[in-house]
Amino acid sequence: MITAYAQGGHMEQAKSLFEEAPDLNEVACMAMIDGYASNGCVEEAKDLFERLPNKDVVAWNSMMCAYASNGHLDEALDSFQEMAHRNEISWATMIHMLASINHLENPQFIVDRMPHESKMACTALLAAYLWNVHLQEAMSLFRAPNSSFQEESLVSETRHHCHPDDRIALLALERMPEQDLVSHTQC
Known part of the structure; x- marks a missing residue:
């Protein structure tokens, strides 16, 4: 209540x-x-x-x-x-906050200091680059050898915060282990 x-x-x-x-x-x-x-x-x-x-x-x-x-x-x-x-939400919240003020040096700094890889935080960092139209950094991060993302969230984020260049959304869709009607309609 x-x-x-x-x-x-x-x-x-x-x-x-x-x-x-x-x-x-x-x-x-x-x-x-x-x-x-x-x-x-x-x-x-x-x-x-x-x-x-x-x-x-x-x-x-x-x-x-x-x-x-x-x-x-x-x-x-x-x-x-x-x-x-700190947990995944702590890290992702801080990255999101820094991205909201277009302070993108610090989100990577935060990710680099995380005690373990976090899909949520890595997805937040990629979304931060997309929100602020830093597509080169976003593509580099996305293509990194050990990158780990929440693909479903990423497809949605790229469609809502990116310009018409949907390469990242399509690449995220391809990486999803199971694609369903919802994930396809996001693109």
Whole structure:
């Protein structure tokens, strides 16, 4: 219910329901942080985040996304750097954020420092190049010997963020292990 109220822009009702809960659980807290973020209430999200007794990777990702989605890019980067543990979502979010401001030197820097290869992060980096029309870099990354991508996502991203040169979308489609009607209609 908290999420439904928040998505509808009814943060007072969401907050009231949250405060009436007998115990503070992680799911309700994340719903409130996400609700605050989606309604532009970054300070409220931060206040709740700071009150969390145990800040796991989900909480850190939620707060980092709250900052990034509201244009607080320095705070998002600070959150990323403060995280004790990062998962694929952490890495992909940071790449996406840097791409949104066309700061493409840093996304590659971040990927180079990842502890293990992540399909999600590599796909985010490729999408970042495409969003900012850096097709040469995108093709180089795509053709790298050990490149690993979420082909289905890549086909969709290239169709939505690329100019009429659809070579990457078609190459991604060819690499998909199973092609179905949905993947073909993306191209």
